[in-house]
Amino acid sequence: MVLFSLVASHSNIDLETVARLSAGAAAVSAEVVSGNNAVAGLVTLATCNRYELYAQARSAEEVEDARQSIVAAVSAHSGLAEHQVAEALATQEGPAVPRHLFAVSTGLDSAVVGEREIAGQVRRALSTAQDAGVSTPALVRLFQAASKTAKEVGAQTALGRRGMSIVSVALELAADLQDVRSLAGKTAVLFGTGAYAGAAMAQLAQRGCTDIRVYSISGRAETFTASRGGTALSEETLPGALAEAHLLVGCSGSEQQLAAADLAGLRPGGSAQLTAIDLALSHDFAPDVADLPGVDLLTLETVRQAAPAEQQETLSEAAALVASAAESFEQAQNARSLDHAIVALRRHTMAVLDDEIAKIRQQHGCTAATAEVEFAMRRMVKQLLHVPTVRAKELAAAGDAESYLSALDALYGLKVEPAGLQAAAEEKLAMTHDGGESASA
Structure with missing residues (x-):
C-alpha cells in the first residue's frame, strides 16, 4: 500500500480557500474510506491555516484513482469545482509525505515558526481518524513518528522554547495596540x-x-x-x-x-x-x-x-532532525515491503523440511534418533534462512525489492508479487470469498 498527501496551507494558498476546502472535513474522511474505491485510509489535519489529507492507496497503481476520489468528495462538501480543488491541493508522494508532516508537527512549517499547538493538533488528527475507523496501520505509524519527531526536536533544539503560538502572538499584538503590558x-x-x-x-x-x-x-x-x-x-x-x-x-x-x-x-x-x-x-x-x-x-x-523569526541556527538544527527522521521512516517503510516475500520463502522451505521429516518418521518411527535428526535439520534450515532474511531487509530498505523477488523466482521458482499488488490481490480474493459466502447463505 502507498501513502500520499494532499496539502493546502498558508504557505501555498490564501486562507479563504483553505477555509472553504475544510468545510465538511469529517464527512469527507468517512465518505471516501467507506466507499468502494482505491482509498484504504485517510487522516485529516485541519487547523486555522492548513487543510491536509494523508491517505493510503491500496496499491501504487491506484494512487491517482484514490486522489480523484478524495478531490471529488472535497468538491462536493466545499462547493468548489473539482478543478479548483485539484489545483488547490498539492499532491505529495514518497519521501515528501513524512518530510512534510514531520516539519508540520515540529512547527517548522507554521505561520508562527515553532508554535506549540500544532503538535497536539497532529496527535488529535490521528486520534479522530482512529475513532472514526478510517486510519490504517501505515498511517498510524506515520503520525506516531511525526509526534515522536516533534518531541525530539523540542528536546534537542531551542525551537519553540519561547512558547510562541498564533494565539500568543495575537495577544501580544493586542496588548501593544492597547498600550498595556498585561x-x-x-x-x-x-x-x-x-x-x-x-x-x-x-x-x-x-x-x-x-x-x-x-x-x-x-x-x-x-x-x-x-x-x-x-x-x-x-x-x-x-x-x-x-x-x-x-x-x-x-x-x-x-x-x-x-x-x-x-x-x-x-x-x-x-x-x-x-x-x-x-x-x-x-x-x-x-x-x-x-x-x-x-x-x-x-x-x-x-x-x-x-510573527518573529527563529534564529537560523535553531532552524537548521530542527530541519536536520526532521530530514533524518523522515529518512529513517522511509527506510522502515521500505523494509516492510518484503515481509510477505520472507514469509513465502520460509513457508516454502519449511514445507520441504516437513516433507523430509515425515519420510524419516515413516522409515524409522518416532525414536530418539529421529527427534535428534529433526532438531538438527530445523536448526540448519533456520541458519540457512538467516542470510536471505537479512538481505531482504537490506534490499527493501534500499528500495530494491525487485532484485529480491527476482532472486526468489530464479533460485526457488517462487513467484511473489510486489507488496502493493499482493495486498490488492489478497483483498480482492477476500471480497470474492465473502461474496460467495453471502450468496450461498
Whole structure:
C-alpha cells in the first residue's frame, strides 16, 4: 500500500480557500474510506491555516484513482469545482509525505515558526481518524513518528522554547495596540468552544485576563466554562458583554459573523478601545468591523506577518532532525515491503523440511534418533534462512525489492508479487470469498 498527501496551507494558498476546502472535513474522511474505491485510509489535519489529507492507496497503481476520489468528495462538501480543488491541493508522494508532516508537527512549517499547538493538533488528527475507523496501520505509524519527531526536536533544539503560538502572538499584538503590558483588568469575549478556543482561554489567563466570557452558537459554552472557568454567554447576555469588552477573540468559524452593524449600536462614542482577534479560518468577524472608531481587527494574516523569526541556527538544527527522521521512516517503510516475500520463502522451505521429516518418521518411527535428526535439520534450515532474511531487509530498505523477488523466482521458482499488488490481490480474493459466502447463505 502507498501513502500520499494532499496539502493546502498558508504557505501555498490564501486562507479563504483553505477555509472553504475544510468545510465538511469529517464527512469527507468517512465518505471516501467507506466507499468502494482505491482509498484504504485517510487522516485529516485541519487547523486555522492548513487543510491536509494523508491517505493510503491500496496499491501504487491506484494512487491517482484514490486522489480523484478524495478531490471529488472535497468538491462536493466545499462547493468548489473539482478543478479548483485539484489545483488547490498539492499532491505529495514518497519521501515528501513524512518530510512534510514531520516539519508540520515540529512547527517548522507554521505561520508562527515553532508554535506549540500544532503538535497536539497532529496527535488529535490521528486520534479522530482512529475513532472514526478510517486510519490504517501505515498511517498510524506515520503520525506516531511525526509526534515522536516533534518531541525530539523540542528536546534537542531551542525551537519553540519561547512558547510562541498564533494565539500568543495575537495577544501580544493586542496588548501593544492597547498600550498595556498585561491584560489584567480587561474583559474578553471568546467565540468558540473547541480545542483552539481552549488554547486561547489559557493564553488569556496567563496574561492576567480574569474576566473571560464565552459564547457558542452551538450552545456548548456552559460545558466549556464548567471545566475551564469563565462565564458562559447566551443570546440574551451576549450584547451586554460585547458592549463592555476590550477584547474579542474569534475561534469558532461558524456561519454567523459579527459585523460592524452589530457592534455600532452597542458601543457608542466613548466606549473602551476594542481589539477584535479573528483566528477562525472562515472568520467570526466581518472585515467592516475594522471601520468602526476605536476598533482594531487582527486576522491570521496579520499575525503571520508579525510573527518573529527563529534564529537560523535553531532552524537548521530542527530541519536536520526532521530530514533524518523522515529518512529513517522511509527506510522502515521500505523494509516492510518484503515481509510477505520472507514469509513465502520460509513457508516454502519449511514445507520441504516437513516433507523430509515425515519420510524419516515413516522409515524409522518416532525414536530418539529421529527427534535428534529433526532438531538438527530445523536448526540448519533456520541458519540457512538467516542470510536471505537479512538481505531482504537490506534490499527493501534500499528500495530494491525487485532484485529480491527476482532472486526468489530464479533460485526457488517462487513467484511473489510486489507488496502493493499482493495486498490488492489478497483483498480482492477476500471480497470474492465473502461474496460467495453471502450468496450461498
